[in-house]
Amino acid sequence: METRELRYFVAVAEELHFGRAARRLGIAQPPLSRAVQQLERRLGATLLERTSRGVALTDAGAVLLREGRAALDAVAAAERRTRRAAAPAGSPGLVLVTKAGASTELLAKLLDAYAAEPGAVDVDVVLCGIGEQERHLRDGRADVALLHRPFDSTTGLDTEELHTEDQVALLPAGHPMTARPHLRVDDLAAIPGLPMPRRRRDDGSYPDGPGPEVHDNTQLLQLVALGRATAILPESVRTHLHDDMVAVPVIDAPSVTTVIAWPPHSRSLPLAQLIRTATRL
Amino acid sequence: METRELRYFVAVAEELHFGRAARRLGIAQPPLSRAVQQLERRLGATLLERTSRGVALTDAGAVLLREGRAALDAVAAAERRTRRAAAPAGSPGLVLVTKAGASTELLAKLLDAYAAEPGAVDVDVVLCGIGEQERHLRDGRADVALLHRPFDSTTGLDTEELHTEDQVALLPAGHPMTARPHLRVDDLAAIPGLPMPRRRRDDGSYPDGPGPEVHDNTQLLQLVALGRATAILPESVRTHLHDDMVAVPVIDAPSVTTVIAWPPHSRSLPLAQLIRTATRL
DNA sequence: AGCCGCGATACCCGCCGGGTATCGACGGCG
DNA sequence: CGCCGTCGATACCCGGCGGGTATCGCGGCT
Known part of the structure; x- marks a missing residue:
């Protein structure tokens, strides 16, 4: 064929x-x-x-x-x-792909630590839409990815866990629930007037429901700040918050694990070194 | 291209x-x-x-x-x-590949249990050489495999653990060490006149060393029975032993895990049912 | 009935994949 | 040192196949 x-x-x-x-x-x-x-x-x-x-x-x-x-x-x-592999030296030695607007601190730390290693090669960072990372690894556009379980599928990839964090609910400042020490998923579903936004799926469609349609985190944060929506996100979003939003722990939401993933048959020294650096962070 | x-x-x-x-x-x-x-x-x-x-x-x-x-x-x-997928009904619905001469009981139990399920399809069993199973899965000759960690690589495959067993040393009946309650790997390396056989590697070559060259388990068992070799194998080989050989636990050998493995993007109902059956055994 | 949309068929052309014959470079050997 | 053998590249030819245009056949809609 x-x-x-x-x-x-x-x-x-x-x-x-x-x-x-x-x-x-x-x-x-x-x-x-x-x-x-x-x-x-x-x-x-x-x-x-x-x-x-x-x-x-x-x-x-x-x-x-x-x-x-x-x-x-x-x-x-x-x-x-x-x-x-045939490109002249100076081109990117590794291409790392991750979701736009996620893991920025972890990624920065990783890139810094790796760049300090002896023999480190240039790393290109590619940001792509949700669910597109696996494709980038499979068709060779990227060598390595940062993924977030359980949201991203890691089937068919080799992975190492890097970091686990709990999730928080994002609420507009001043909302009565911000006084609570913690929430449950059901509490949020029940808030009138603050629906969960619907994220665009891989195929471009949106799930049914009442919330507004968004396709990136910036839009989502803006909607929360405007008091038009709420969302459950990993607690690392706290670093991006100003005083117009409040994060409240959601104790029954699944925790999010950031993993570094690569195609299973990869055999490159720079990749192995990057992975080793990542697991030592 | x-x-x-x-x-x-x-x-x-x-x-x-x-x-x-x-x-x-x-x-x-x-x-x-x-x-x-x-x-x-x-x-x-x-x-x-x-x-x-x-x-x-x-x-x-x-x-x-x-x-x-x-x-x-x-x-x-x-x-x-x-x-x-296009073949007329009656052809094998699933092809399962495993090492020749391993996991026979587990495999028999699995096939029996699956055949008893409603909606079960025909399962062809393919026996192949060591290290060839992964290839069969990747190039479509098989849909599912029984692998043995840590011997077989499972990178790039989805797996479920089925069974873990310790390893035993196989000695000719009457050998002095058969009196010991257990052994260590180093004890076996030190036995004069009873070398470990060298198994053929994937590429057809053999490792260096003193032992005889073998390429399947039958040969190996025969050599042990003849008092010409010793071997470390999963304890399930005990069921194949006659009174010409004795198995002694080796306490520091890695334990062997039998896993069922399949290509990561598989999406067939019979396969899912077989896997479910396997994990329930 | 007639038109339209869609896939299949008919037919033609140019390119490319495959063949044979031969060349050019290099190493070994008498 | 020159001859020969080996091996990959080049030259040249042919047939088939991939791609194009024109047209057909079938079914649904109006």
Whole structure:
């Protein structure tokens, strides 16, 4: 199976429309139809159910969509990492990816400590959207990530725990509940007029519910400060708070563990040293 | 990057010889040279150092060899799993791989328990050489494996622990040490005339040392029974012993954990049910 | 009935992957 | 020291395949 065929099939499977997929791929529709047919013949499997009004995935097609994405990521990773390995000295030796607006202190400490090590290489820091870090590791855009359990999935990655912290509720200053020594999750759900914002999911959609839609932490903090929302966040957000917000411990929220994660078959000395530095912090 | 190019490069990188690689690939040597040159041009990287007497890998080439193998495995997995998903009912629903000659009781119990579950599918059992299981999972030849820590690597796999056991030393019946209630690893290393056999490594070579070379457990047991060797093995081997051998606990050997492992992104109901059954044993 | 949207088919062209023949560089050996 | 053997690169040719345009066939909607 060639990567071209896989790319073509994945495009059709995602669009569920040969015409749109062809446009996305920058080719005409007939060759795309033909390529997918040929793939189906070679696999001996029907991947798509065609009706004259559109396309639907078969079970086998769903399997190939999932596995094919993983395979294309692996190919992309091979390509990117080879390019990086061949790049002249001075380019980034390691790329670290983490969520935008999280772990800033831990990250700063880690980068400082690592830079002080003998033989340290340049580290590029990439900030990306929630849930995108694992993808960056799998397709070679990054070598190592800072993830936050239980929010981020770490399946298929090697990890070391760095830090665990409890979560706090963020309330507008002056709210009656700020007087309480601690809260429970149910207390917050019951506050009238202070809904929990809905974060954008990986696929771009938002969960149902009453709260406002947000997609980054800055927006969220602003909404809390304005008295329009509340939120449960790791206690390290306290360092970002001014006196317009108050943090109250939430005793029954799951605690958050920051982990350093990397693709399992990585074998680079700088990466090993960065991980060692991280675990010693 | 096309899988064809990757396959070609991997063949050359493994053979370190264009002619042999071409023969292995079933093509002539000139197109192979050209394909690798084209790959190098596209990547903007020198992958191989050519001398008129042969070929050596550059750093970038070593990266692409490792990453490329992983990518080709992922492509092969996509292909195999799709074929399986499309195969008519009656073909194996799950393929389980484990070391030849290990975990037989646990495996039998697991298969029995799973077969009794409602909705269970057929399970094919594949026995393979030591260290080959991970590869079977990664390239789609198997869906799930029984592994033994700390011997098998589980990096990049999801696992659940099933069973932990201590290790025992296997001695020929009548040996003076069989009178001892327990032993230490150092005691065994010091026995004259009873060396530890050398097991074949993944690459087919054997470690240096005095012991005989073996590559499976049957051979090993035979050598012990003949009074030509000793070995440290999980205590479950006791069930295979006749009265020609004696097992003595080794108190400082690492204990062995049997785990069930699967590729991290698997999403099949039968697999989930098998894993659930396994953890409940 | 007629039109429209969508995927499949028919047919053509140019490029690229594969083949054979040969070259050029290097090392070994008589 | 010159000859030869080995090995990768180059030159050149051919056929097939990937990609393009034009068109068909089917189904749903109005």
